[in-house]
Amino acid sequence: MTVIRCGEDSIVADMGIRLDRVLIHEDTDISKLSHEELAQRGIIPALNGDYGKVRAIVLTHGHLDHIGAVPLLAGKFPEAPIIGTPYTIELVRRELRGRAQNPLYVLEAGEVLQLMPDLSIEFVRITHSIPDTVFLVVHTREGSVAYLNDFKLDDNPVIGTKPDYRRIRELGKEGLKALIIETTRVSNDGRTPSEQVARTLLEDTLLKSSGEKGLIVTTFSSHIARLKSVVDIATKLDREPVLLGRSMEKYVGIAERKGIVDLPENTHIYGSKNAIKKVLRRVAKEKHRYLLIVTGHQGEPDALLTRIANQKMEYRIEEGDEVLFSADIIPNPINVAQRYAVETKLKLQGARLFKGLHVSGHASKEDHYDLLKMLQPEKVIPTHGSLEMQASYAELAESLGYSINREVFLLRNGQRVSV
Ligand SMILES: [Zn+2]
Structure with a gap:
C-alpha cells in the first residue's frame, strides 16, 4: 500500500496482502485471521502514519497483493471511494461481501476522475498477468505522480490491448514530478517476452x-x-x-x-x-x-x-x-x-x-529502461521488491543520469519521502 499526499489530501494506491508472509494461495480465505494477527505478521499494512484526508482508495489491478487487504482496511477510511477498472471492482465486491461500506466506483483505462478542484486521478492502460490492469497518475497542484505497480510492456497480450504508449510519452512531455515503480524482475536482462x-x-x-x-x-x-x-x-x-x-x-x-x-x-x-x-x-x-x-x-x-x-x-x-x-x-x-x-x-x-511453459507478467531490465526514458520523471521511487531489487532499479536509473538520494529514493515500509 502506498500513500500519495499533497497538502492535507491523499490517495491510497493499492491495499494488498503480502503473499510470502503466510502459507497462502489463491484458494485460502484470509478473512479467518484477525486484523491484528495479520498486521503483526506483516501480512497487511500497519496503518500508523498520518495520512491526512484520504480522498480515494485506488486499485490498479486485481491480484491479492494489491487488493487483498481492502476488506480489512478500507473501513478505516470510510468516506473514501474504492476506485478501479471493471474487473478489479468486481473482484473487490466479491472479497468485501459487505465488510466495508465504502462506495465502489468504476473508472476505465484512459479516463480521468476529478476528486477535488486541484486533485484528479487518471488511469492509463498497461499490460500485466490479469485483465484490466492500469497504472495510476495522480494530478495535483504541485505536479503529477505516476504509480506503476505491476506491469509489463506486452504488445501481444492475447487478451486486451497493448500499453497506451501514446499517453505514456505524453505524460513524459507534460512532466512528471515522481514515479513510483515495481522492481520484481528488474535484474533480468533483456525484455520480458509477450x-x-x-x-x-x-x-x-x-x-x-x-x-x-x-x-x-x-x-x-x-x-x-x-x-x-x-x-x-x-x-x-x-x-x-x-x-x-x-x-x-x-x-x-x-x-x-x-x-x-x-x-x-x-x-x-x-x-x-x-x-x-x-x-x-x-x-x-x-x-x-x-x-x-x-x-x-x-x-x-x-x-x-x-x-x-x-x-x-x-x-x-x-x-x-x-x-x-x-x-x-x-x-x-x-x-x-x-x-x-x-x-x-x-x-x-x-x-x-x-515445465517452464510460462512467461512473466513483470517488466525486465530493458523494459524498465524504455519506460523510464518515455516517462522522464524528476524523482524515482522503486518499490514492490526486496531492497536488493530496489537497488538494482536504482543502478539502472543511475545509468540514465539519476543520482541516489537526490533523484532516486530507496524506502522501507513505513518511511516517507517529500518531493
Ligand atoms: Zn500483480
Whole structure:
C-alpha cells in the first residue's frame, strides 16, 4: 500500500496482502485471521502514519497483493471511494461481501476522475498477468505522480490491448514530478517476452501430446489470457476443457460476466468440492476426451494438483499421463519444497512432466529502461521488491543520469519521502 499526499489530501494506491508472509494461495480465505494477527505478521499494512484526508482508495489491478487487504482496511477510511477498472471492482465486491461500506466506483483505462478542484486521478492502460490492469497518475497542484505497480510492456497480450504508449510519452512531455515503480524482475536482462510466446510454448507442447492419455495443465487462476490459450488449444485437440478449483471459478466467472473472455460452450468450470469430485469421476473414465486445468502450480497443500498427486481424488495418474506447469515457482523455500514434493509424486505415478511453459507478467531490465526514458520523471521511487531489487532499479536509473538520494529514493515500509 502506498500513500500519495499533497497538502492535507491523499490517495491510497493499492491495499494488498503480502503473499510470502503466510502459507497462502489463491484458494485460502484470509478473512479467518484477525486484523491484528495479520498486521503483526506483516501480512497487511500497519496503518500508523498520518495520512491526512484520504480522498480515494485506488486499485490498479486485481491480484491479492494489491487488493487483498481492502476488506480489512478500507473501513478505516470510510468516506473514501474504492476506485478501479471493471474487473478489479468486481473482484473487490466479491472479497468485501459487505465488510466495508465504502462506495465502489468504476473508472476505465484512459479516463480521468476529478476528486477535488486541484486533485484528479487518471488511469492509463498497461499490460500485466490479469485483465484490466492500469497504472495510476495522480494530478495535483504541485505536479503529477505516476504509480506503476505491476506491469509489463506486452504488445501481444492475447487478451486486451497493448500499453497506451501514446499517453505514456505524453505524460513524459507534460512532466512528471515522481514515479513510483515495481522492481520484481528488474535484474533480468533483456525484455520480458509477450504472452503470445507462452501461448506458442503451450501449443507446441500440447499439440504433440498423446491422444489417449490424461492431460493436466496447471496455471494461475487469475491469468485469464493464459487460461484462454489453454482452452483454445483444448478445442484444437478435440478435448473438452475442464477448469477446476474455487479460485478458477471466481476469476474466470467474473471475466466471462464482464465480457473480458468468451470461452466455448463445452468449457466446464467447477469450484465446489462435490462438483469437482463428480466431474473427476467422469473424466477419469474417459481421459482422452478432456483437458484438465487445475490450481496447484506452486504445490500448495490444498490445491487440486496436490490432492491428485496425493491420490486423494477420484482421478488417478497413470503411466504416460501428461502434466504441464504453465507457471514458474515463486521463489521462496516453502514453494520450492512443496513443488518438489508434488512433482516427485506425480513422476512416481508415471506422469510425464513439462515445465517452464510460462512467461512473466513483470517488466525486465530493458523494459524498465524504455519506460523510464518515455516517462522522464524528476524523482524515482522503486518499490514492490526486496531492497536488493530496489537497488538494482536504482543502478539502472543511475545509468540514465539519476543520482541516489537526490533523484532516486530507496524506502522501507513505513518511511516517507517529500518531493
Ligand atoms: Zn500483480
